[in-house]
Every structure is written in structure tokens, then in C-alpha cells.
Amino acid sequence: MIPLSIFLIVWLVFLAVFLFISALSIMQMLRFGLHGPITRWTTIIYIVVSVGIIVISLVLLSGLDLNATIDITNSLGDVLLVN
Amino acid sequence: MMKLDNLPGALPNEKIQGIFRRHWITLFSLFAILIVIIILPIASYLFLSFTDSSVLQNNTSLVLLILGGSAFFLFVILFLYQHFLDHWLDIWIVTNSRILNIEQKGLFARTISELRLYRVQDVTSEVNGFMRSLLNFGMVYIQTAGEKERFTFEDVHNPNKVSKLILTLAEQDRKEHLEEAIEAIDETSLDNKQHIVDAHLAPHLEP
Numbered sequence: 001m002i003p004l005s006i007f008l009i010v011w012l013v014f015l016a017v018f019l020f021i022s023a024l025s026i027m028q029m030l031r032f033g034l035h036g037p038i039t040r041w042t043t044i045i046y047i048v049v050s051v052g053i054i055v056i057s058l059v060l061l062s063g064l065d066l067n068a069t070i071d072i073t074n075s076l077g078d079v080l081l082v083n
Numbered sequence: 084m085m086k087l088d089n090l091p092g093a094l095p096n097e098k099i100q101g102i103f104r105r106h107w108i109t110l111f112s113l114f115a116i117l118i119v120i121i122i123l124p125i126a127s128y129l130f131l132s133f134t135d136s137s138v139l140q141n142n143t144s145l146v147l148l149i150l151g152g153s154a155f156f157l158f159v160i161l162f163l164y165q166h167f168l169d170h171w172l173d174i175w176i177v178t179n180s181r182i183l184n185i186e187q188k189g190l191f192a193r194t195i196s197e198l199r200l201y202r203v204q205d206v207t208s209e210v211n212g213f214m215r216s217l218l219n220f221g222m223v224y225i226q227t228a229g230e231k232e233r234f235t236f237e238d239v240h241n242p243n244k245v246s247k248l249i250l251t252l253a254e255q256d257r258k259e260h261l262e263e264a265i266e267a268i269d270e271t272s273l274d275n276k277q278h279i280v281d282a283h284l285a286p287h288l289e290p
């Protein structure tokens with residue numbers, strides 16, 4: 001039995017890596033990109049879409065029970081039986 | 084952000100004559116693949132909602148779907164941005180006295196090379212392949228005096244026009260830097276003579 005919160009922790013680790021690489025990329029773009037609307041707007045769009053995905057995920061997750069557990073052996077058994 | 088009136092190592096009275104990047108179609112191919120990749124999970128979700136909606140009402144499945152889906156979309160947008168960054172930060176700037184080649188390699192490697200126009204000896208444009216011919220983009224190779232490696236503009240739009248622009252500007256710059264240009268050509272010819280001497284006489288001089 002694995003609690004669902006484990007998956008949330010894995011997701012949070014992924015999110016931290018994503019935020020770190022994003023910060024580096026944005027820094028590179030703003031430092032070395034040519035001064036102009038395309039450089040500015042692509043960065044703004046990237047930030048808005050990324051924040052949008054994260055916020056939507058958190059809003060959707062807030063309505064769900066993360067203390068529930070998942071039984072891997074039963075789930076695998078179901079999958080194998082179905083197939 | 085890099086401003087065009089503040090180029091790295093700017094020279095007095097330097098004016099920008101052209102800014103070149105890879106053709107947008109080189110980005111489009113990747114975007115097309117990514118659109119398909121983005122459509123796949125959405126199509127799967129729709130398929131599940133029409134066929135087996137119980138999966139989407141189950142708390143466990145929903146948590147896993149949301150976490151997996153958001154990780155997937157975050158990865159896709161990061162990949163897209165990285166690829167755009169690589170495309171956007173690769174740039175060739177032609178001014179009235181030099182060519183700047185600014186190349187971004189990954190996230191941490193960046194190369195800036197510079198070439199004085201009066202050293203340009205030969206410019207070759209190449210349009211190779213169906214898509215390149217159709218959309219008129221290709222390579223521009225610039226051969227300089229005394230250097231074995233060529234300076235290359237990759238997949239730029241209208242390479243023939245670019246090569247003509249560089250040749251014209253090089254001609255003008257050579258007139259302005261006549262003495263330096265002659266020295267550069269002399270260096271090249273001396274180098275070439277030395278190579279010829281080494282290649283032909285060295286074997287005979289060996290005991």
C-alpha cells in the first residue's frame with residue numbers, strides 16, 4: 001500500500017527541478033536575447049503558461065483526497081486480469 | 084537584454100547592416116511534432132471520458148492523472164522554450180566593418196566569434212534540398228584570409244542576397260583598410276608559400 005502523498009512529493013521534486021531550469025533559461029534569455037518584443041513576449045508567455053499549469057494542477061488536487069492509498073499489487077493484478 | 088546599439092566590442096562608426104537567424108521553418112518541424120505529442124494526452128483523456136468514465140471519477144486515478152498530466156505539460160513547455168532559446172540566441176550580425184557570430188550551445192555554453200570584413204576573401208551561398216529551395220534558405224560560407232576554418236551562416240533566409248551583401252560590404256571595408264587588407268593577403272600568400280615549400284621540399288631534405 002503506497003500513500004498518494006508519495007506521488008505528490010515526487011511531483012514536487014520535479015516541480016523544483018522545473019523551476020530551477022526555467023529560472024536559468026529565463027535569465028539566459030533576458031541577458032543575451034536581443035532587446036525587442038519577441039524576447040519579452042515569449043518569456044512572458046512561458047511564465048504565464050507555466051504558472052497556469054501549476055495553479056490548475058494545485059486547484060484540481062485541492063479537491064481530492066491525498067491521504068488515500070494505492071494498492072500496487074491489486075492494481076497490477078487487475079491490469080493483468082483485464083489483459 | 085542585448086541592445087543593438089551596444090554590441091560586444093563595438094567599433095567607432097559601426098553600423099548594423101543585417102541581422103540573420105536560422106529560418107523559422109527549422110523551428111516549425113519541432114513544433115509540429117510537439118503539437119502531436121500535446122494532442123495525444125488530451126485525446127486519451129477524451130477517449131477515457133467517453134468509454135470508461137469511472138476511471139475519471141476514481142480519486143486515485145484522478146490524482147495520478149493530474150500529477151502525471153501537469154508534469155508532462157510542464158516538461159513539454161520547458162522543452163519548447165529551451166529549443167526556442169537555442170534558436171533565438173543563435174544570431175549573425177553583419178555591420179559595416181565586421182561579422183559577429185553569436186552561438187548558444189545548450190544552456191551554459193555560448194560562443195561569440197568575430198570576423199573583420201576586410202579579411203573576407205570568398206563568400207559561398209548554398210541552397211540544398213527540396214524545402215530549402217522552396218522556402219529559399221540555406222548556408223552561407225565565408226572564407227577568410229589566413230584561416231582554414233570557414234565562417235558559416237546556417238539556414239539563413241535568402242543566402243544569395245546575404246552573400247552579396249557581405250561581398251559588397253567587404254569590398255567597401257577593404258578600400259577603407261587597404262593597408263591591413265594587403266598585409267592580411269601577404270600573410271596568406273606567405274603561409275601558402277611555406278606550405279608549398281614544406282610539402283615539396285621537406286621529403287627531399289630528409290636524410
